[in-house]
Amino acid sequence: MTRKTLEAWSPWVLLLAIVGLWQLVCSAFSVSEFIFPSPARIAEQMIEFRGVIAGHAWRTFWVTMAGFGIAIVVGVLLGFLIGSSRIAYTAFYPLMTGFNALPKAAFVPILVVWFGIGIGPAILTAFLISFFPITVNIATGLATLEPELEDVLRVLGANRWDVLTKVGLPRSMPYFFGSLKVAITLAFVGTTVSEMQAANEGIGYLLVSAGSAMQMGLAFAGLVVVGAMAMAMYEFFSVLEKRITGWAHRGSQAH
Amino acid sequence: MTAAFVDFRNVWLAYNDELLAQGQFAVEDISLQVAEGEFIAIVGPSGCGKSTFMKLATGLKMPSRGQIEIAGAPVRGPLKITGMAFQAPSLLPWRTTVHNVMLPLEIVEPYRSSFKQRRAEYEERARQLLRSVGLGGYEDKFPWQLSGGMQQRASICRALIHEPKMLLLDEPFGALDAFTREELWCTLRDLQAAQKFNVILVTHDLRESVFLADTVYVMSKSPGRMIVKRRIDLPRPRDLEITYTPEFTGIVHELRGHIGAMRGAGPAVGTRAGAAP
Numbered sequence: 001m002t003r004k005t006l007e008a009w010s011p012w013v014l015l016l017a018i019v020g021l022w023q024l025v026c027s028a029f030s031v032s033e034f035i036f037p038s039p040a041r042i043a044e045q046m047i048e049f050r051g052v053i054a055g056h057a058w059r060t061f062w063v064t065m066a067g068f069g070i071a072i073v074v075g076v077l078l079g080f081l082i083g084s085s086r087i088a089y090t091a092f093y094p095l096m097t098g099f100n101a102l103p104k105a106a107f108v109p110i111l112v113v114w115f116g117i118g119i120g121p122a123i124l125t126a127f128l129i130s131f132f133p134i135t136v137n138i139a140t141g142l143a144t145l146e147p148e149l150e151d152v153l154r155v156l157g158a159n160r161w162d163v164l165t166k167v168g169l170p171r172s173m174p175y176f177f178g179s180l181k182v183a184i185t186l187a188f189v190g191t192t193v194s195e196m197q198a199a200n201e202g203i204g205y206l207l208v209s210a211g212s213a214m215q216m217g218l219a220f221a222g223l224v225v226v227g228a229m230a231m232a233m234y235e236f237f238s239v240l241e242k243r244i245t246g247w248a249h250r251g252s253q254a255h
Numbered sequence: 256m257t258a259a260f261v262d263f264r265n266v267w268l269a270y271n272d273e274l275l276a277q278g279q280f281a282v283e284d285i286s287l288q289v290a291e292g293e294f295i296a297i298v299g300p301s302g303c304g305k306s307t308f309m310k311l312a313t314g315l316k317m318p319s320r321g322q323i324e325i326a327g328a329p330v331r332g333p334l335k336i337t338g339m340a341f342q343a344p345s346l347l348p349w350r351t352t353v354h355n356v357m358l359p360l361e362i363v364e365p366y367r368s369s370f371k372q373r374r375a376e377y378e379e380r381a382r383q384l385l386r387s388v389g390l391g392g393y394e395d396k397f398p399w400q401l402s403g404g405m406q407q408r409a410s411i412c413r414a415l416i417h418e419p420k421m422l423l424l425d426e427p428f429g430a431l432d433a434f435t436r437e438e439l440w441c442t443l444r445d446l447q448a449a450q451k452f453n454v455i456l457v458t459h460d461l462r463e464s465v466f467l468a469d470t471v472y473v474m475s476k477s478p479g480r481m482i483v484k485r486r487i488d489l490p491r492p493r494d495l496e497i498t499y500t501p502e503f504t505g506i507v508h509e510l511r512g513h514i515g516a517m518r519g520a521g522p523a524v525g526t527r528a529g530a531a532p
Contacts, residue, residue: 155337
């Protein structure tokens with residue numbers, strides 16, 4: 001096995017090892033499934049409740065995607081605004097940082113008052129938690145333009161829009177895709193947290209109801225599904241990133 | 256002498272009003288006249304205002320005092336008849352070399368409005384230009400697949416694609432190794448001989464300035480002033496061999512002397528005595 005194939009398989013090997021160890025510990029000490037269910041038990045529950053889990057997972061998925069979609073639109077526009085003007089950058093940045101430090105779970109009760117129980121709070125929580133990295137990355141990409149290149153363009157009579165579209169935006173694309181990978185995982189956190197407090201559907205709701213019914217296997221199965229969805233989307237954006245902004249990864253790709 | 260192509264008359268520049276009030280100028284009392292098609296080089300120590308001079312000559316900065324006329328008209332804003340290249344090639348890594356070279360055509364008039372219709376023609380022109388500097392076969396490579404010297408050639412092509420009347424180069428060969436640098440001298444020499452554009456070359460390298468330029472100006476440091484004007488009467492076309500002749504080394508020596516004196520004695524040396532020999 002070459003080093004490269006080993007590297008490609010290493011995540012799966014590690015996953016298997018962890019699951020194996022987990023199963024071993026649970027079996028060896030006969031841990032109660034109401035405290036800490038074994039992988040086998042989780043799998044069993046997952047198969048038993050596959051219809052229910054799939055329904056909740058689908059709900060969580062599309063709600064997350066809706067929130068994430070809004071996050072992309074708002075994040076890009078805001079990043080565009082902040083990154084293309086020094087004044088806007090200085091004005092917005094402290095406020096944004098302050099906002100980002102607030103726990104988004106604390107917004108859920110407020111959102112419930114405004115939008116009621118259901119998809120409203122979940123979509124908005126996913127959005128609130130995930131737009132920040134997108135904004136920051138777009139703004140950074142736009143703000144880091146070499147002064148020489150700017151001179152080259154300005155002397156030709158380039159206006160700000162030209163500089164932004166010809167140089168700023170393409171340059172910020174790797175930052176943008178990098179931020180999508182971070183943001184999508186955060187969006188799943190937002191949806192799940194919101195669903196736990198204020199929804200009758202979705203993985204978050206499933207976690208809470210399974211927990212209160214002492215169905216730990218089902219609760220863990222829900223966690224596994226959220227994790228798997230987030231990982232899949234992360235990989236998706238990772239592939240997209242390499243496809244579209246391969247020029248920014250030339251170092252790491254030249255194995 | 257008829258009207259000069261580039262005409263600086265007692266030009267002073269302070270970067271902002273505060274510095275102006277304090278009388279701190281980046282460049283002071285610069286007067287120079289450059290004929291059409293002339294190749295001038297400006298040499299001097301780091302931070303002597305060479306780059307400021309570039310900004311003035313391209314209209315990116317307006318003088319605090321004095322007048323600048325280029326091509327018979329007072330400078331009022333960025334001058335589209337100029338092309339610029341710097342020490343860093345600053346090519347865009349997501350564009351192929353030929354598309355990097357075409358970038359100015361997407362921005363500057365009259366090419367801009369006809370860019371979509373005449374794209375094929377412009378692309379052919381960019382390829383032609385790249386071939387003429389020895390980059391044939393590399394047009395469709397990305398900049399990061401090229402060596403430093405090749406990137407710099409492409410950067411100069413980008414500065415020339417819109418057929419500017421004046422090319423401004425700010426230490427364009429500073430980051431290259433000695434052999435590549437000499438190759439690029441020849442490339443620049445041939446391009447200028449063929450197209451007859453004006454060149455303002457800012458450099459640290461005295462040999463480079465003497466080899467390439469018709470006139471070399473020496474600038475003093477803070478405040479930036481032109482303290483020496485030296486015509487280089489070596490016959491053209493010049494070959495690299497000429498850099499080993501006594502005349503050539505004599506001129507380099509003489510220029511080195513001016514810079515040495517300036518570094519030793521401070522900026523008071525010379526004042527404008529040498530400005531119009």
